Structures are given as C-alpha cells and as structure tokens.
Amino acid sequence: MTDTMQQLLRYANTLTDLKNTIALLQWDQETYIPEQAHQERGEQLSTLNTIYHRQQTASELGELLKRAQQVLNDQSSDKDKALVRVMVRAYDQATKLPTEFVAEYSRLLSQAHVAWVAARSQNKFELFAPHLEKVFNMNKQSADYYGYKDHPYDALLDLYEEGLTTKQVTEMFAQLREQLVPIVAQASQNWTRQLELTTPFQKDLQVLASKAALRAIGYDFNRGREDASAHPFTTALGANDRRVTNRYANDLSFIFSALHEGGHALYEQGISADLARTPLSEGVSLGIHESQSRFWENMIGRNQQLWQSREFVDIIKMFPEQLGALTSQDFYQIINQVKPSLIRVEADEVTYNLHILIRFEIEKAVIEGTLSVNDIPSTWNQKYKQYLGVDVPSDAQGCLQDIHWSGGMIGYFPTYTLGNLGSAQIWDTYKQKDPDYQETIRSGNTKKILNWLTANIYQHGAIYTPSELMQKATNQPLNPAHYLNYLQQKFL
Numbered sequence: 001m002t003d004t005m006q007q008l009l010r011y012a013n014t015l016t017d018l019k020n021t022i023a024l025l026q027w028d029q030e031t032y033i034p035e036q037a038h039q040e041r042g043e044q045l046s047t048l049n050t051i052y053h054r055q056q057t058a059s060e061l062g063e064l065l066k067r068a069q070q071v072l073n074d075q076s077s078d079k080d081k082a083l084v085r086v087m088v089r090a091y092d093q094a095t096k097l098p099t100e101f102v103a104e105y106s107r108l109l110s111q112a113h114v115a116w117v118a119a120r121s122q123n124k125f126e127l128f129a130p131h132l133e134k135v136f137n138m139n140k141q142s143a144d145y146y147g148y149k150d151h152p153y154d155a156l157l158d159l160y161e162e163g164l165t166t167k168q169v170t171e172m173f174a175q176l177r178e179q180l181v182p183i184v185a186q187a188s189q190n191w192t193r194q195l196e197l198t199t200p201f202q203k204d205l206q207v208l209a210s211k212a213a214l215r216a217i218g219y220d221f222n223r224g225r226e227d228a229s230a231h232p233f234t235t236a237l238g239a240n241d242r243r244v245t246n247r248y249a250n251d252l253s254f255i256f257s258a259l260h261e262g263g264h265a266l267y268e269q270g271i272s273a274d275l276a277r278t279p280l281s282e283g284v285s286l287g288i289h290e291s292q293s294r295f296w297e298n299m300i301g302r303n304q305q306l307w308q309s310r311e312f313v314d315i316i317k318m319f320p321e322q323l324g325a326l327t328s329q330d331f332y333q334i335i336n337q338v339k340p341s342l343i344r345v346e347a348d349e350v351t352y353n354l355h356i357l358i359r360f361e362i363e364k365a366v367i368e369g370t371l372s373v374n375d376i377p378s379t380w381n382q383k384y385k386q387y388l389g390v391d392v393p394s395d396a397q398g399c400l401q402d403i404h405w406s407g408g409m410i411g412y413f414p415t416y417t418l419g420n421l422g423s424a425q426i427w428d429t430y431k432q433k434d435p436d437y438q439e440t441i442r443s444g445n446t447k448k449i450l451n452w453l454t455a456n457i458y459q460h461g462a463i464y465t466p467s468e469l470m471q472k473a474t475n476q477p478l479n480p481a482h483y484l485n486y487l488q489q490k491f492l
C-alpha cells in the first residue's frame with residue numbers, strides 16, 4: 001500500500017471512530033438516557049458533529065483525496081478503489097453546498113419540524129405549507145449545487161442511492177403501478193384474516209420472543225444487543241457492535257420489527273472484518289439495506305414454512321392464550337393480511353409500494369414545477385382513491401403523516417421500494433441455488449440462507465456501488481418483475 005493510501009486509511013479510521021461515537025450517544029438518547037440529561041446530550045452531540053464536519057470538509061482531506069485518485073491504477077485492489085470512491089463522494093456532498101446555505105437550511109428544518117408537528121396535531125396543512133415550499137425550493141437549489149445531468153431530482157435521489165436516476169425510478173414505478181393496482185384489488189378480497197385479541201401480549205414475553213426470533217435467524221448477540229425504543233431502529237457503533245431496538249405494542253408487530261431490524265443488522269454483522277474502521281464497513285445504500293430488512297421480514301418472516309420450524313413454533317407457544325387456538329394456516333393468513341390503508345408504515349407487502357409511488361409522483365411534480373405545494377393535499381387524496389381505493393379523511397392521516405419532508409428528505413422514499421424489489425430479486429436468485437429452500441426454512445436452517453447472503457452481498461460492505469452489487473449477486477440489474485411475480489404467486 002502506498003503512503004498516500006495509508007494516510008487516507010488513517011483519516012478514514014478517525015472519521016469512522018467519530019461517527020460511531022456519535023452513534024453511541026444517539027443510541028443512548030433513544031434508549032436509556034435519564035430524563036434530565038437531554039439538553040446536555042444535545043450540546044455534546046452538537047460539539048462532536050462540529051468536529052466531524054470540520055474533519056469531513058478539511059482542505060487537507062480534499063488534497064489527500066486528489067493524491068489518492070492519482071495513485072490508483074488498474075492494479076489497485078477493489079478495496080482501495082472503493083475507499084477513494086466512497087470518501088470522494090462524502091467529501092463532495094459535504095463541501096458542495098455553501099456554508100451559509102447549510103446554516104440557513106438547518107434553521108429552516110428546525111422551523112419546518114415544529115410547524116409539521118403543529119400542523120399534524122391540528123390537522124391544518126396550511127401551517128406547514130409555507131415551510132414545505134421553502135424545503136422544496138432549497139432542495140432544488142441544492143440539486144444545482146450538487147449538479148446533475150438530466151433532472152434536478154437525480155441529484156436528490158443520488159444522495160440516498162448512489163447513481164439512481166429519475167428516469168429509472170419513473171420507468172420502474174410505471175411498471176409497478178400498472179400491475180400492482182389490480183393485484184391489490186384482488187388480494188385484499190381474499191387475504192382479510194385478522195387476529196382477534198382477547199388477552200394482551202405481555203411485554204416481558206414479547207421481549208423474550210423478539211430475542212428468540214433474532215437468535216433463530218443468526219443475529220449474533222456477542223456483537224450487538226436489542227433494547228426498547230419509541231421507534232425500532234438499527235445502528236452501528238463499530239464493526240463488532242451492530243445494535244437493534246424494538247417497540248412492544250399489543251399485537252404481533254414486535255416479531256416483524258425484530259426480523260426487519262434483524263435483517264439490517266445481519267447485513268452489517270456480515271461485513272468483512274477487513275473493512276472495519278472505514279466507511280466501507282457499512283451497508284452500501286439505503287435501498288440495498290432495505291432489501292435485507294425486507295428479505296428477513298417478508299420472504300423469510302412471513303413464510304409459512306418458517307412458522308413450522310421448531311424455533312418459531314416455540315415462539316407461538318409462548319403466547320398460548322393469544323395464538324394457541326390458531327391452526328398454522330390461520331396464523332399464516334393473519335400475518336399476511338392485505339388491506340389498503342391510509343398509513344404507509346402500517347402497510348402490508350402488497351400495498352406498500354403504492355404508498356411510495358404516490359410520494360414519488362408528488363415530489364417529482366413539485367420539483368418539476370407542475371404541482372404547487374398548496375395542491376399537495378388534494379393531489380394526495382385523489383391518488384389514494386385512485387391507486388388504493390381509500391378515502392383520506394384528514395391531512396393528518398394523509399400528506400402530513402410522514403416526518404420525511406419536514407426533515408428535508410426529498411428523494412428518500414423511492415429507496416423503500418428499491419428495497420422491496422431487491423428483496424424479491426435476491427430471493428429468486430437464492431431459490432435457484434437451493435431448490436429445497438422450503439425444507440431449508442422448515443428445518444430451521446436459515447443459517448444456510450444467511451451464509452449465501454453473506455458470501456454474495458454482506459461481506460462486501462460498501463465496496464461495490466448498489467447497482468454493481470445487485471448485478472454481481474443476482475446476475476442482472478434491478479428488475480421489478482421479480483417482486484410482481486412474488487406477489488402474484490403468494491397472494492393470487
């Protein structure tokens with residue numbers, strides 16, 4: 001390794017250590033922090049974030065990256081090439097926006113968040129609209145600063161999914177819209193079974209069952225832990241510390257949250273140790289990350305065979321009063337209920353992508369200037385009726401439901417759908433390698449599946465771009481046909 005690459009690696013180690021330390025403070029903020037420590041913690045985080053930002057934007061790093069780009073050649077390892085690519089990308093993202101613009105945007109987002117909370121609780125979109133308009137305008141400006149080839153929305157998509165373009169997303173969603181709407185209409189007639197709950201799910205048993213589910217899919221508790229938080233999440237505090245959280249309500253959602261966050265964590269626990277303390281020791285993108293959470297939550301977690309495996313039968317047995325009377329067919333129907341609904345985060349795997357489609361169409365139209373922010377509520381409601389067949393009774397349950405826009409995350413939503421599509425494509429590829437996959441799952445040998453995923457996807461961390469990785473793992477680019485086939489076979 002050349003001196004330059006060694007210097008760059010050391011720089012990457014420092015940035016990663018800082019980032020993981022910040023994540024530890026944030027994890028604590030969401031889990032165990034004492035009530036009165038919040039303000040002080042906010043100051044600590046602000047101090048560390050300032051130091052991180054200074055390191056991430058230092059001209060010293062800019063020069064080091066230029067030198068590193070010059071020493072790379074055809075003989076350089078994939079790891080070295082990737083380290084430079086990923087660090088150049090992060091440096092560009094951190095330095096292309098003028099400092100005053102970043103400060104103004106950050107002020108806007110604080111105000112927008114307060115306005116969104118008020119607008120949602122009072123069901124008054126007009127309280128949020130002027131802020132949202134500014135959020136969209138500043139996102140258009142930042143697209144200009146970042147630069148793009150064809151469409152300003154490309155620059156925003158690329159922030160969350162390297163290389164993703166508006167054209168690709170538009171084509172993908174056109175195919176989905178045409179085929180999903182009739183699948184939803186039919187599946188929601190037939191998959192209506194709901195859990196009738198007379199006895200509540202005890203919280204302490206949910207905690208035990210959640211850990212048992214994580215253990216069963218291969219989550220390594222020696223390199224992570226699970227705690228409770230208001231919203232489930234996965235976080236990386238280091239290569240050997242990938243934590244998950246869960247939320248315990250009075251239904252079966254804790255199992256699927258455990259498998260979802262567990263999927264994110266399995267991905268990261270599977271990254272090669274060789275990449276530790278570098279930005280390559282992360283999932284490569286939000287879309288690929290979500291493909292793994294969805295894979296374990298849906299393809300494995302909502303699979304009939306899984307619930308016949310000893311580990312998962314034992315989980316059902318932990319709740320005799322709630323689940324004891326159900327046949328395995330009943331249980332399977334219940335965990336796969338299809339119900340067009342208003343709220344994205346509660347949506348089933350059949351209707352989910354239509355929620356995303358609606359947000360994408362609206363974001364794209366506002367960025368293009370063909371839809372005004374004031375017309376978002378009426379457009380939203382009309383699309384919910386058209387695609388999902390539901391009437392939206394209030395903006396609070398409609399266009400004000402998600403936190404993303406108030407947080408400035410324009411271009412983020414499509415990554416959820418990329419994840420769903422990717423999960424089915426990876427599942428199809430796996431099934432070809434293991435024609436006895438049903439037996440693999442029923443016998444509780446999901447380790448076999450995990451090993452395949454680790455060898456083909458997880459170990460690589462962020463070495464390859466999302467599209468390169470999908471191509472390598474599945475031998476083709478992302479293709480919505482896999483997901484549509486999966487839904488047709490499962491639900492129709």
Ligand code: ZN
Pocket residue numbers: 260264290293
């Ligand atoms: Zn997720």
